[in-house]
Amino acid sequence: MTDQERVMKDVLAFTERNEEEQMFNKVKSYINKIKRQRDALKAELKKYESDEKITELENEIEDIKANSLFIFSEDEKKEEIKFKKDHRKCDSNIYYYFEGTEIGIAVGMKCSQCGLIKDITDYSRW
Incomplete structure (x- = not known):
């Protein structure tokens, strides 16, 4: 090459x-x-x-x-849990009530044993 x-x-x-x-x-x-x-x-x-x-x-x-029917706010849910815990000793039914007003719905709970009624409404939602 x-x-x-x-x-x-x-x-x-x-x-x-x-x-x-x-x-x-x-x-x-x-x-x-x-x-x-x-x-x-x-x-x-x-x-x-x-x-x-x-x-x-x-x-x-x-x-x-x-x-x-109703949706609880966080504050209402906390109050509901506290109420149930406080009335566990009553060993009874707990009733809820809802009351319509012109500006919102008020929410309450009642213990059937002791009769205590508690308003758990979260007014900040109104």
């Missing part, structure tokens, strides 16, 4: 390696672009899933409100 043929062979080999390297870099760049798109789509999908879950829970809350 002559020097000229060897030089041509080396030039062709160099050119092929250079082309392969360029092709490899293009493929790497394309893969990285696809990965970024995947990550962006994952984030968007997560957002839609959470929005869907929020909507589902809001619908459930509305359904509970629509099918409930």
Whole structure:
């Protein structure tokens, strides 16, 4: 093989390696672009899933409100628990009463044994 043929062979080999390297870099760049798109789509999908879950829970809350006679506030619930605990020794029924007014609904409880009546209305809701 002559020097000229060897030089041509080396030039062709160099050119092929250079082309392969360029092709490899293009493929790497394309893969990285696809990965970024995947990550962006994952984030968007997560957002839609959470929005869907929020909507589902809001619908459930509305359904509970629509099918409930009354929904206690946190303060009313605390007072109810305290009243029940205080009257556990009475070993009797506890009655609830709801009284509609022009500005809201008053809530009370009565122990059937001792007759104690307690207003547990959370007036801050009015």
